[in-house]
Amino acid sequence: MNRKKIYEFLREARSVSKQDIVYALKLSLPTVTQNLQEFQEKGLVDTTGRIGHTGGRNATAFSFISDARVAIGIDIQKHHNTVVIVDLDGRVIEKIRKPVHFATTDEYYKMLGAEVAEILEKAKIDPAKVLGVGMGVPGLISKDGKEVVYGRILNFTGETSENFSRYIPFRTLLFNDANAAGSAEMWSSHNIRNAFYICLSDHIGGAVILDNKVYEGDDQRSGEIGHMTVVADGRPCYCGQYGCFETYCCASLLSEAAGGDLDSFFGKLEAGDKRITELWNSYLHYLAFAVHNIRMLFDCNVILGGYVGAYIDKYMEPLYEMVRQRDMFSEEPGAYLLPCRYKTEAIAAGAALPFVEEFFHGI
Ligand SMILES: [Zn+2]
Incomplete structure (x- = not known):
């Protein structure tokens, strides 16, 4: 327990003296010394720095090494x-x-x-x-x-x-x-308790986060919203059905329309390309369906992630408006519908x- 506490403290504080740890965690000097020694042996802390304390000699700084593992x-x-x-x-x-x-x-x-x-x-x-x-x-x-x-x-x-x-x-x-x-998102947002993470990537998936854990379902099939029907008898899906959410809102629909990747899609959208703008509006239209359905089902935050989620910050307002039109509780969508925070891969x-x-x- 003490070892964990000390390591966690180092990670938060980044660079501290042995005395700092003793005072902050109210542990004995031998306990702290012994644990720091073990960290050093495992290559987890750097001791090359010094911390200046006014009036005394400089103490060894114990620094967290973020790429130790x-x-x-x-x-x-x-x-x-x-x-x-x-x-x-x-x-x-x-x-x-x-x-x-x-x-x-x-x-x-x-x-x-x-x-x-x-x-x-x-x-x-x-x-x-x-x-x-x-x-x-x-x-x-x-x-x-x-x-x-x-x-x-x-x-x-x-x-x-x-x-x-x-x-x-x-x-x-x-x-x-x-x-x-969804797990990466939880890592970056410590205050998520319950949320539905929509992964808008080449295919669409979802992660149900309940009490800070991914709820996997009885057979690891939870959150498969890519195959939620959003249009009765709509576009054919690879799963054999028609009108799946996947066929209207997967990221590849956007990247392919722009001739390659999402960067060029959003570049063309910014430049006002007419065909791209129409496609984006239709994308948001179906995305609003999904958001509304999920909100009705779970009554929790809905996070837009995956490849498209990394670009979506700028376009939340029109999406809020589309969601608002389906709302029956006079809720403000901005309060629960959020762009993902973890945007790098x-x-x-x-x-x-x-x-x-x-x-x-x-x-
Ligand atoms: Zn399907």
């Missing part, structure tokens, strides 16, 4: 991969994005291994510091993170973390992409963060 996260999509390294502050410290076509082949897994080696090399991180590799995938994952139980988007049902990590020399777990992004980072959390628990 790191975790790797990979966002695996049909036509691209994003690999990130997150540090102990949950910050993305390195990122590589590659156009890669998914396949359940040895060649693909070899390439994943190469990507992991490449990012460590690029960030100059010692592999001994890696806590694990998390992969956020568009599929439903078994509770232990080891198997894809439903993976129609990538046609990889039954695929295992063992296969994915064939060429990765670290512990590897799989995560549903929307749940990973939420899926990849969210897949890495459980390893960081686990590290803190085990300290």
Whole structure:
């Protein structure tokens, strides 16, 4: 308990003297000394600095090393991969994005291994510091993170973390992409208790957050709002049904219309491109349906995340207006409908963060 307390204090304070810890945590000097020594042996604190105290000699500063351990996260999509390294502050410290076509082949897994080696090399991180590799995938994952139980988007049902990590020399777990992004959001917003996180990425998923935890459902299928019907007998969906939310609001609908990526979509939208503006208005129209339905169902904050969520801050007002028109409780949508705060590669980072959390628990 004391060890955890001291490490947590160091992390908050960043750089303190031994006496500061003794006073702040009301612990004995030997206890603090012993724990600091253990941290030093594990390479978790830096003691090269000095802290000046008026009237006395300078004391050794014990400083938190944010990259003393790191975790790797990979966002695996049909036509691209994003690999990130997150540090102990949950910050993305390195990122590589590659156009890669998914396949359940040895060649693909070899390439994943190469990507992991490449990012460590690029960030100059010692592999001994890696806590694990998390992969956020568009599929439903078994509770232990080891198997894809439903993976129609990538046609990889039954695929295992063992296969994915064939060429990765670290512990590897799989995560549903929307749940990973929702976890990243929880990491950055400590005051979330209940929320529904809509992951507006190439496909749409959702994460139900109840009491600060992702509620996975009885069979890890909760929050699958991509397949909520928003238009009766509407557009065909890959799932075999028609009119799914997914077919009106996935991010790829926007990036493809702009000829490649979301940056160019929002660039053209800002420039007033007529076709792009019409598409965006229709996007918001259907998104408002989903927000309204979720609010009616859960009565909690609704967070817009995923790829589109990273751009949406500027466009909240028109969306609020569309939601307001469906409202029956005279609620102000601005009070519960929020753009995500974690904007840098939420899926990849969210897949890495459980390893960081686990590290803190085990300290
Ligand atoms: Zn569907």
